[in-house]
Amino acid sequence: MRVAERRAWLVLAGFVVLATAVGAAGWGGLFLGILFGLPLVLVIPGFALAAVLWPSGSLGRVERGAIAIGLSLALAALSALALNWLPGGVDGRRSTLLLGTVALAAIGIVLERDRRHVVPEGREVVLEEGEVALSPGARFRRATPLRPRQMAMLGAALGLVVAAVVLAVHSATTDLGPGFTQAWMVAQQPATGEVAVGLQNEEHQARTYDLQLSVQTGPTGQGPQGGTPPSGQGGLVREWKRVRLSPGQKWTATATVPNPAPGTVADLRVYRADAPTHVYRQVQVTFEAGAR
Amino acid sequence: MRRGRIFPSERRADLSAAEREQLSQEELLPLRDTWGWFFPLFLVAAAGVLILALADERARASAPGVLPLFWGGLLLAYLPMAVRTLAPGAWRRERIALLVALTVVLSLVKLLEQPAGLSFFDEFIHWRSLIDLQQSHSLFTPNPLLPVSPSYPGLESAAAAVIGATGLPVAAAAPVVVGAARLVLVLSLFLFFEQASGSTRVAAAGTVLYISNPRFVFFDDQFAYESLALGLAAFVLYLHLRRSRGDAPASGSWVLLAIPVLALVVTHHLTTYALLGFLVLWVVVAELFRRLPRRPALGWGQALRLARPPSRDPELAAEPLALAVFILAAVVMWLATAGWATLGYLLGAIGPSIQEVAALLLQHGPPRQLFQGGNGQLQPLWQRVLGLGSALFLVGMLPLGLAQVWRHWRRQPLAWALALVALGYPASLGLHFTANGAQIADRLSQLVFLGVGAVLALTIDLVWPAGLLDRGRAGLRRSGIRALGVAGWLSVVFSGGVLVGWAPQLSLPGPYLVGGDNRSVDTISIAAAVWTRQQLGPGNRFAADRDNRSLLGTYGDQYPVSEDNVMPNAQIFLSPTFDRYDLSLLRRSRVRYLLVDRRLSTALPLVGTYYEPGEPVPQPAGHPIPAGWLDKFDSVPGASRIYDNGDIRIYDLGALLDARG
Numbered sequence: 028m029r030v031a032e033r034r035a036w037l038v039l040a041g042f043v044v045l046a047t048a049v050g051a052a053g054w055g056g057l058f059l060g061i062l063f064g065l066p067l068v069l070v071i072p073g074f075a076l077a078a079v080l081w082p083s084g085s086l087g088r089v090e091r092g093a094i095a096i097g098l099s100l101a102l103a104a105l106s107a108l109a110l111n112w113l114p115g116g117v118d119g120r121r122s123t124l125l126l127g128t129v130a131l132a133a134i135g136i137v138l139e140r141d142r143r144h145v146v147p148e149g150r151e152v153v154l155e156e157g158e159v160a161l162s163p164g165a166r167f168r169r170a171t172p173l174r175p176r177q178m179a180m181l182g183a184a185l186g187l188v189v190a191a192v193v194l195a196v197h198s199a200t201t202d203l204g205p206g207f208t209q210a211w212m213v214a215q216q217p218a219t220g221e222v223a224v225g226l227q228n229e230e231h232q233a234r235t236y237d238l239q240l241s242v243q244t245g246p247t248g249q250g251p252q253g254g255t256p257p258s259g260q261g262g263l264v265r266e267w268k269r270v271r272l273s274p275g276q277k278w279t280a281t282a283t284v285p286n287p288a289p290g291t292v293a294d295l296r297v298y299r300a301d302a303p304t305h306v307y308r309q310v311q312v313t314f315e316a317g318a319r
Numbered sequence: 320m321r322r323g324r325i326f327p328s329e330r331r332a333d334l335s336a337a338e339r340e341q342l343s344q345e346e347l348l349p350l351r352d353t354w355g356w357f358f359p360l361f362l363v364a365a366a367g368v369l370i371l372a373l374a375d376e377r378a379r380a381s382a383p384g385v386l387p388l389f390w391g392g393l394l395l396a397y398l399p400m401a402v403r404t405l406a407p408g409a410w411r412r413e414r415i416a417l418l419v420a421l422t423v424v425l426s427l428v429k430l431l432e433q434p435a436g437l438s439f440f441d442e443f444i445h446w447r448s449l450i451d452l453q454q455s456h457s458l459f460t461p462n463p464l465l466p467v468s469p470s471y472p473g474l475e476s477a478a479a480a481v482i483g484a485t486g487l488p489v490a491a492a493a494p495v496v497v498g499a500a501r502l503v504l505v506l507s508l509f510l511f512f513e514q515a516s517g518s519t520r521v522a523a524a525g526t527v528l529y530i531s532n533p534r535f536v537f538f539d540d541q542f543a544y545e546s547l548a549l550g551l552a553a554f555v556l557y558l559h560l561r562r563s564r565g566d567a568p569a570s571g572s573w574v575l576l577a578i579p580v581l582a583l584v585v586t587h588h589l590t591t592y593a594l595l596g597f598l599v600l601w602v603v604v605a606e607l608f609r610r611l612p613r614r615p616a617l618g619w620g621q622a623l624r625l626a627r628p629p630s631r632d633p634e635l636a637a638e639p640l641a642l643a644v645f646i647l648a649a650v651v652m653w654l655a656t657a658g659w660a661t662l663g664y665l666l667g668a669i670g671p672s673i674q675e676v677a678a679l680l681l682q683h684g685p686p687r688q689l690f691q692g693g694n695g696q697l698q699p700l701w702q703r704v705l706g707l708g709s710a711l712f713l714v715g716m717l718p719l720g721l722a723q724v725w726r727h728w729r730r731q732p733l734a735w736a737l738a739l740v741a742l743g744y745p746a747s748l749g750l751h752f753t754a755n756g757a758q759i760a761d762r763l764s765q766l767v768f769l770g771v772g773a774v775l776a777l778t779i780d781l782v783w784p785a786g787l788l789d790r791g792r793a794g795l796r797r798s799g800i801r802a803l804g805v806a807g808w809l810s811v812v813f814s815g816g817v818l819v820g821w822a823p824q825l826s827l828p829g830p831y832l833v834g835g836d837n838r839s840v841d842t843i844s845i846a847a848a849v850w851t852r853q854q855l856g857p858g859n860r861f862a863a864d865r866d867n868r869s870l871l872g873t874y875g876d877q878y879p880v881s882e883d884n885v886m887p888n889a890q891i892f893l894s895p896t897f898d899r900y901d902l903s904l905l906r907r908s909r910v911r912y913l914l915v916d917r918r919l920s921t922a923l924p925l926v927g928t929y930y931e932p933g934e935p936v937p938q939p940a941g942h943p944i945p946a947g948w949l950d951k952f953d954s955v956p957g958a959s960r961i962y963d964n965g966d967i968r969i970y971d972l973g974a975l976l977d978a979r980g
Contacts, residue, residue, distance in 0.1 A: 037738045043673050046484070050483060050485070052350070054485060057485070057486050060484065060485040060486040060487070061486075061487065062483050062550075063484075064481070064483075064484030064485035064486070065481070065484070065485060065495070067484050068477075068480050068481050068484045068485075068570060068734070069481070069495075069499050076575070076578075077575065079571070080568065080571035080572065080574050080575045081567060081568055081571055081572055081575060082568070082571075085566040085567075089415055089506065089510070090510060090561070092506070093503060093506035093510060093554070093557070094508055094558070094575070096499055096502060096503050096506075097503040097506075097507065097550070097551070097554035097558075098575065098578060100477060100496075100499055100500060100503060100547070100550065100551070100581065100582070101551060101554075101579040101581075101582035101583075102482040102578065102582075103476060103477040103481070103496075104474070104476050104477045104547065104551070104582040104586055105471055105473070105476065105578070105581060105585065105587065106477075107452065107458060107474070107475070107476030107479060107480075108476065108478055108585060110457065111457055111458045114616050115456070115492040116455075116456030117452055117456050117457060117458060117479065118453075118456055118479075118483065119453070119479045119480060119481075119482045119483020119484070120483040120484075121483070122476070122479060122480035122483050122484070123480065123483045123484040126480060126484075149911050158971035171639075176358075177354065180358035180359060180361070180362045181358055181361065183362055183365070184358070184361045184362040184364070184365035185363035185365070186365075187362070187366055187368065187369045188365050188368055188369075188424075188427065189367045190369055190372075191365075191371065191372035191427070191431060192372070192427070192430070192431070192434065194372040194373070194376060195372045195376070195430070195431040195432075195434045196435065198375065198376040198379055198435045199373075199375075199433070199434050199435040199828070200435055202379040202380075203842055203844070204830070204831070204841050204842045204843065207843055207964050207965045207966070208812070208964065208965065209840075209846060209962070209963075209964045210846075210962070210963050210964070211849060211850065211854060211961055211962045211963070212961055213854055213855070213961055213971075225854075227846075229846060229964075245947070253324070262335050273778035276950055308958050308963045308964075308965070309626065309959075309960070309963060310959075310961055310962065311959050311960050312959045312961060312971075313956075313957050313958070313959045313974045313975075314509045314767075314974065315957060315973075315974030315975070315977055
């Protein structure tokens, strides 16, 4: 192995150590996580393992790249299976550790195997895609870097793609669809009649609501669709007037239904201030022995 | 002095191995720019991607002019790069770069439609498996959305590794994993075809044709186990063929091959079985080749009876008997240990299709209306013409490709195996005349297009001869005309395939649609699912419709029941009354909560079912569920409507179940 190549493997080993630490410990936030984590999971383990298992120069650059990604994906797909039977079980960060360990072990084998075959500088031959090794005397020009016009076109293309993604994300996240209001009531302490009520405004503007909690202890005249109060015995328990909520704002409260005998129905009706006679939302809780 | 192998132009690449060996070192051209047309064409494709994003934005706003923008952007993103990829004179590096860019660009189509999170039906299944894996730190946790999914944890394992290493949310990690798998798929196919044919142009053509299959743009881009498995399967094929060349280390390359094989086995059942089936076919064909009569006097029967020694023919050396045995052993071991639910699941999926096909052949039932959605809507004429045209164009070219196989490749068992796979395409078209069979045919397209791509790629030099480039201006003009012809053919095949492979209404975002998979995922449904987790806690059993079950199982972290795991939902919802039988069914299944989406009464379901396949049809037929059927729970004594957001209501039957229990 040439000295330059050996150095490259050592740098890669250092990258793997750093990437494993960043991934396992969660350092540096999302940016560093992506920068170090993606190559660690999707490229390096396969690349290093392929160098161990198929060390000859007969694989071209594209082949090595495809094998690196394919093998890394396969190792990632198997990582949970390996961890499942170890103490601690399956965890994303333990998968990172495992893949980093595999990569480091493979790099170590490559370095150790080639330690005796280091070639001094000066006989380096840079090969273009599709070539095989020629005689030592044959030298080819290094692959040409991108021309400015090519770089400009590539930059413009990537810019368009990024713009498309940004547009899509912005459009999707600001498209909230039709507005709506959520209303709910759940029995928190059925034995004592305590209920938790809530309202959340997902309309596209602020709204003002009136809420009425009533109770009925006998047969109801109508189901919850009806605009009239329950016809059984009971009555208004609690009212909340002029509850104003901004878009996205949530409101909660608790109330106690007196004497919640089996069959008692707590009925919460929500009215919008701009339509005070129309039941906007309606929820109910029926108390029964052992109910929530 | 060893010869270099450089393909400075396509014509040299198309030379046989013996002819290439004759090239002297002096004939090797000095290195020069080999990117060709890649950068300008990538720029054009990127413009197409931006147009697609504009189309999606207008679709969300229900603005006019969406379809021309969508199709214009899609064809601009696909066509120039696809045509150049298989053009004569393109460099190898250029073809590879174009294929990679094409893969990336086509992967963005789905991402642009739904960038804010996972939304396709199958994606929720695997998202749930991933949630379970992250919460329980163990594999094989039961998944209420698809019981067989935990038995194949490869995809979730890879996603968890990416999430753990990067900190990305699921919505971002999922497309990264699938994107990497698609890259592996495309590169592996290219390298596989190149190894098999010895031509980069044929390889590029085969890969472009595979990319043009109906499922590539949408279905195979979703976070589902098949998406990863296809990449692994292609990778295995390439590695096998590559190591059979003779320059691979024997044991090292076997280990290299075993790793993706094991990963494939634990990732997806059908893709593994399809790969195994193809390898067995290849082995059988190779074995028949071994017994080919050497002398004309011997007939096939006599040849078969002769005991012949193994051939040293290099074309037979690649036969994958050992690989097929290894995969079979791995499959059996996995079925015996973790995948025992697989066979029942697959029989349940394939059985109805077989029954429908048998009924059709015996004329016991009318054929399914083509290009009709589950809600009875017929696609516009131009879409039907394109869809049919795509199939006809492919079938029409197959005889030409098969003739090429016979003329130039008939001593290659692999070519015959691929040709037989290609013949599966016209055979699968008949399945579209049955409801369940159409789904099977769509799934098959991802597999048979391996053969279709390979066979049709062999016609590329007939259709667009490289030799035209050597005939001066007239030759260039004729080459240009051929290019236009190829572009026209690819346009029809690709766009028709997209229309066939994914319901057109689901290709663009837009307002809520009843039974509309990703078009049924909106803020109203998500809000209800999230509420259940926040207010009721996780793990409650829910009965709900098909699309809301997906959201309850992921956003809600609940346990939605279905006929796959506990009980059919249709019985509870698709009837005008709620009676004692329904109550006993819920009690037996320990279902406490019902989620009712009142929007189901506004239209027929796009995918054909509200709750599950085979559900009773609401009466009168051809009409949506009557609203009264969905509102009946308000009249059930003891049922509590605990949540109401206008369209979605959640009922707690706890008091009712406990009172009678």
